Amino acid sequence: MSNTQIATPRQDLIYMVVLSAVVLTMPLWLQPFGAAYPDLMQKFMIFGIFAVGYNILFGLTGYLSFGHAAFLGVGSYTAVWSFKLLSMNVVPAIIFAIVLSGLFAWLIGYVSLRRSGIYFSILTLAFAQMSYNLAYSVLTPITNGETGLQLAQADPRVLDRMAGIEATSGLPSTNLFGLDGTGYTGFYICAVILIISFFIALRIFHSPFGLKLRAIKSNQTRMSYTGYHTRPYLLTAFIISGMYAGLAGSLLAMTDPLAGAERMQWTASGEVVLMTIFGGAGTLIGPLLGAGLIKYLENIFSAFNDTVLHNVLSFLPDWLNNILTAIISPFVGEGWQLLLGIVFMLIVIFLPGGLMEGLGKIRRAIRDRGQKPADGASSDKQHSTEEA
Structure with a gap:
């Protein structure tokens, strides 16, 4: 589907049906490729969400951010704290991760978007590295430093205790209203969230807001001359993209309830850039392809x-x-x-x-x-x- 093509509701419906069928049948058609085990398929889904969100900023506006790993890390830390304090149910963790990542993205975007081009990229990289160092050393009471934030059996988990849910032995596992957050069940939870996230991105791409973002990428100066103040649109795209990254971070914590500072390193930001460019920046399905292929190379060829x-x-x-x-x-x-x-x-x-x-x-x-x-x-x- 071309970037400039005006899609009809029927085309969008067909697009979503095909994507949903491909995603939900992954355990079947990935079997010949040796990639049909749950952990790897969950990574496909999670990093697909990360790349789809990043594409809303980079693919539509052309603004290249090297700091999106900061939002991924914020989402992971928020989710683990939710598991420790509130409940092992992933719903509160996802909600808080999206909200806090969006607020953090607003703060970084408000400052970084005062510049464009390479200066914007350097500013986002600087914020991400500051976030990494804060998580690694300064904010150790919150992040547990280099050891990483982990669950403990003595954690309060207030909502679970109020509901009469007690951990019998060992650490509890994440769940979605009783559905296990790991294994094939966890994969299908991530798959459904990916489909919903993709649908939202699809609507953004084909909305007047998405057309304005493309206009900014095409010629921001000319758009300013027509009377549009471009910075609010850019900031909104930056916040939405950061919220997608926070969602991906919370799902990483769902599959493995551990949050470490390494998720905020510049290499993680570079990885999502590679995924988006590899698949095709500015396209709808390209970032998903890029995320899947890079994670496949990482997990298959590294073995x-x-x-x-x-x-x-x-x-x-x-x-x-x-x-x-x-x-x-x-x-x-x-x-x-x-x-x-x-x-x-x-x-x-x-x-x-x-x-x-x-x-x-x-x-x-x-x-x-x-x-x-x-x-x-x-x-x-x-x-x-x-x-x-």
């Missing part, structure tokens, strides 16, 4: 070592097996990011619009190939008519 490579290439002669293993091994295992860097470099050079641009080229090539016989037949008919 490869020399022994696994030898077993995979065991059908080859031993001498060829050894040579190929020596060539491939630097790009998998601990060096999987080398492979990611090469793939990303090829994408940026040959497909600046990301994977969605590549899929668009394939679709146009198939369409043009299907039209050629018809065009040739009409040309032959016209030529015979002229001869007659």
Whole structure:
């Protein structure tokens, strides 16, 4: 779907039905790829939400933020505190994480959006690194420093105790009104939240607000000349994007009730930038593709070592097996990011619009190939008519 195409409600409905079917059947069609286990599929969903939210800012306005990991961390810390103080039910955790992340995004956006271009990017990076250092050392009573914020059996959990829910032995697990927050049930909880989040992003993309954001990306100066004050629109997009990141952070805490400062590092911000560009910034489905493929590379190829490579290439002669293993091994295992860097470099050079641009080229090539016989037949008919 093109960015400039005006979508009808019917097209949006078809879009959502197809996406929902693909997401909810992931345990089936991911089986041949070795990626159908719950933990990995939950990461697909969570980082898909993170990337979809980031795309609302970067994809629609062109403002490149290097600080969105701060909101991811705020969402995680807020969710874990909710689990400790209130309830192991994820609903209060999600609500508080979204609200606090939105407030934090308003604070950072209000200052950072006074600048644009590379200056805006540097400001967001500075705020994210300050947030990381605050969480790591200064705010240790709240964040528990380098150890990370964790659950304890003695936590008050006021709402659970009022409802008569007591932990019998060991640490309690997160839940959604009794549904376990881990395993396949946790995956489907994350999947439903992803679908809802995507629908909201879809409506934003096709709303007058979304058109104004595209106009800012196209020519902010010209839009200012037409009488629009662009900063409120940018700040709103920044806050919405931060709230998406906070939601993703709360879901990370749901799957693993631990919040650490490493979730606020600049590398986490860079990862969501890679996901968005990899899939196609400014497109609806591109960030989801980018998030899924990068997490797949991280979890599948990082598990490869020399022994696994030898077993995979065991059908080859031993001498060829050894040579190929020596060539491939630097790009998998601990060096999987080398492979990611090469793939990303090829994408940026040959497909600046990301994977969605590549899929668009394939679709146009198939369409043009299907039209050629018809065009040739009409040309032959016209030529015979002229001869007659």
